[in-house]
Amino acid sequence: MRNPVRTTITYVLLILLTVLVLTPLFWVVSASFKPSGEIFSYPPTFLPQDPTLENFTRLFQEMPIVQYIVNSTFLATSHTLLLLAIATMGGFAFAKYSFRGRGVLFAIVLASMMIPFHLVLVPLFTLLYQFGWLDTYQGVILPYLASSGFGVFLMRQFILGVPTDLIDQARIDGSSEFGIYWRVIIPAVKPAMGALSIFGFLGAWNEFLWPMIVLRDAAKYTLPLGLASLVGVYRQEYGMLMAGTLLSILPIMALFLAMQREFVQGITLGAVKE
Amino acid sequence: MKPRYAPYFFLAPFFALFGVFMVYPLFDSIRLSTYSVRGMQNQTFVGLENIERLIADPLFWTALWNTAYFAAGSLLLQLPVALALALLLSNARLKGRNLFRLSFFSPVLISGVFIAVIFYLLYDRRYGLVNRVLGSEIQWLQDPDLVMPALVLAGVWRWAGFNMVYFLAGLQSIRQELYEAAAVDGAGPWQSFVHVTIPALKPVIAFVVITSMIGSFQLFDLPYVLTEGGPGNASMTMVMYLYKHGFEFINLGYAATIGWALAVIIGVISIIQVRLFGVFREN
Numbered sequence: 001m002r003n004p005v006r007t008t009i010t011y012v013l014l015i016l017l018t019v020l021v022l023t024p025l026f027w028v029v030s031a032s033f034k035p036s037g038e039i040f041s042y043p044p045t046f047l048p049q050d051p052t053l054e055n056f057t058r059l060f061q062e063m064p065i066v067q068y069i070v071n072s073t074f075l076a077t078s079h080t081l082l083l084l085a086i087a088t089m090g091g092f093a094f095a096k097y098s099f100r101g102r103g104v105l106f107a108i109v110l111a112s113m114m115i116p117f118h119l120v121l122v123p124l125f126t127l128l129y130q131f132g133w134l135d136t137y138q139g140v141i142l143p144y145l146a147s148s149g150f151g152v153f154l155m156r157q158f159i160l161g162v163p164t165d166l167i168d169q170a171r172i173d174g175s176s177e178f179g180i181y182w183r184v185i186i187p188a189v190k191p192a193m194g195a196l197s198i199f200g201f202l203g204a205w206n207e208f209l210w211p212m213i214v215l216r217d218a219a220k221y222t223l224p225l226g227l228a229s230l231v232g233v234y235r236q237e238y239g240m241l242m243a244g245t246l247l248s249i250l251p252i253m254a255l256f257l258a259m260q261r262e263f264v265q266g267i268t269l270g271a272v273k274e
Numbered sequence: 275m276k277p278r279y280a281p282y283f284f285l286a287p288f289f290a291l292f293g294v295f296m297v298y299p300l301f302d303s304i305r306l307s308t309y310s311v312r313g314m315q316n317q318t319f320v321g322l323e324n325i326e327r328l329i330a331d332p333l334f335w336t337a338l339w340n341t342a343y344f345a346a347g348s349l350l351l352q353l354p355v356a357l358a359l360a361l362l363l364s365n366a367r368l369k370g371r372n373l374f375r376l377s378f379f380s381p382v383l384i385s386g387v388f389i390a391v392i393f394y395l396l397y398d399r400r401y402g403l404v405n406r407v408l409g410s411e412i413q414w415l416q417d418p419d420l421v422m423p424a425l426v427l428a429g430v431w432r433w434a435g436f437n438m439v440y441f442l443a444g445l446q447s448i449r450q451e452l453y454e455a456a457a458v459d460g461a462g463p464w465q466s467f468v469h470v471t472i473p474a475l476k477p478v479i480a481f482v483v484i485t486s487m488i489g490s491f492q493l494f495d496l497p498y499v500l501t502e503g504g505p506g507n508a509s510m511t512m513v514m515y516l517y518k519h520g521f522e523f524i525n526l527g528y529a530a531t532i533g534w535a536l537a538v539i540i541g542v543i544s545i546i547q548v549r550l551f552g553v554f555r556e557n
Contacts, residue, residue: 014362018377024392024431025380027403031395040401090288093281105285112292114544115300118492118513119537122520122530123299123306129314146295152288177280206385208495209513213521224387228499231391238395245388252383260376264439 025249032056032243039238055239056247065244067219068226072205072248075222079141079204080197086148087196091155092185096167106156112149117210125213135216144203144210151196158192159185194262198255205252223248306530313524324531334532336507337515338539340422344511345490347426348433353482355434360441361471375442378435386432386495393428394500415501418508425496425509432496433489437482444478445471480551484544491540512536 031039032055034048059065093099094106124143125134133139162185170180186193208224215221221229227244230237256263310320328334359378363371381389396403397414405411414424448471456466472479494513497503503510503518512532520529 010362010365010368014368014374017359017362018374021377021381021431021435023403024396027396028392039395042400044401044403044406086287086291089284093284097277097281097284099278099281102281105289108292109288112296114488115296116488116492116537116540118494118516119533120296120299120303121516122526122533123302124295125520126302126306126314126526127295127299142291143295146291148288148291171277177277177283181284202383206383206387208385208387209498209517213517224385227391228387231394231499241391242395245384245391248388249384253380256383257376260372264443 028242028245028249031239032246034239036237036239039242055243058237059240059243059247062240063226063230063244064219065226065247068221068223069247071220072222072224073251075137075140075211076201076204078137079144080200082141082145083148083151083200084193084197086145087151087155088159088186088189088193089181090148090152091157091159092181094152094156095159096162096164096185109149109152112147113153115147117144117147121210121213128214134214135220136214137220139214140211141204144207151200154196155189155192158189162188191262194259198259198263201255202252205248303530303533306527307534309527311526317527320527324528327528328531328535333507333510334515334535337510337512338535340508340510341491341493341512343422344426344429344493345487347423348429348486348490349483351426352430352434353437353479353486355430356437356482357441359434359438360445363438363442364445366446375438378438380435381432382436384432387499389428389432390496390499393424393496397424416505418505421501421505421509425493425500428496428500429490429493433486437486440478440482441475444475448474476551480547483551484547487543487547488540491536491543512539 030046030048033051033053034045035050035052035054038045038049090109094102094109128134128139128143131139166184166188167180170184175183205222206224207222208228211222211225212228215225218226218229223244227241227248230241230244307324308319308321309317310323311317363375363378365371368374384392394415395401397405399405399411399413399416402414404414412420414420452470452474453466456470461469492513493511494517497509497511498514498517501509503514513536516529516532516536519525519532
């Protein structure tokens, strides 16, 4: 890019596009600090004329928002930890052992990534009914983990890169197979686990349809469920909805900023390696 | 534990969950689609009646049309935008590259529910930013002709940054010598884009097209919160229709049939695209 005209055009376009992408987010921030009258004022204002924390205080007073945050955090964290365990163990088996059925089982893992989860919504619902798991968190988490095929595949790709010498050495030193997994493999793939945990956390934190089907009791609702249930009731209370939106975006943004590099590495692995 | 049993032990959690919560429901879903299921206890075998009903159901075709519209919109609008973003960012010496990339990616981090809430306000006839900028008073979400384009645009905003990351990774893996060779042969920027960039990106394009199609056909949260499928049924999608039958009308047999129709359509489209791109042929 030695051509100065081209460089300038690139920057102008990039800045314009950034403004375009960030404006809706800016709108959320701005609206959550506007008093309710100002959101529906004509013409709309870009910055709050009279900034207030009223939306946030009302949000905490009138809605069980703390409960939603606790529920979302609990659900997303347990989902992520289980996903990490399932994926690293499965990935380790495929990457470092040769055993009967490996090819077929791996093909099943790859095929499982193509099955749309929505195909089984109805039979899963009847299954949970039979288990008596409707309106429980295990009912939300465990069926969702049946789609961990991507995680298994991702961890296999990373564990392939762990030197087999390390494993042989540990075995000579008398380590058990689980000891190898715990003391050799896990420390070696920590960055990849970072990528996978953002995936898992993001997916579970933001998921809407499945928890909506399983959870009945409003006290168990997650943030997206809780706020969606208020959309109809609070259509005129946009400030509160925007404040709630802002609150639920912030933690995920912070997590992403902390682990940006691992995440980008993780999502592109499947597409580019082959 | 002996080493020869170890891999089975390590694979057990995944395959146990996959068996119970995916394979079994898949078979059960075939069974359900041949039953009329009204509530949990009331099941009668009806054979192929659900399929006949589906074919004759105009609302199903409306939902299919809307979903296909959204998928086509993603393909024609969102993917070129994603590629353009990646091309703009592909120069490693660009200042502020990480910041731009993060900005474009940020919508991906937000739940569809909140995106719907945000766009509800943006699209408002009187108080919305879109009309403010355009100086118009268009009823984006209340006009049956405009509601799907409005959803496609929201989809572009939501997903372009995600697919950009794939294109960016693909662009970075193209060897610089290819461009130098093209330049020696007298190729301009456009020609080297068509003859070097696009062929080299083919596997990534295939991946992005297929995953975007699968994702688009499962569109739910955006229209569910934003328009409830309306006005009329102008933004009803297939998964919304499935949800309505399964969990609002508790008509589980028919909902399972819609699920299979969705799976068949996604399967056929994926196979066509895999063939078209010849993804698995090279290796």
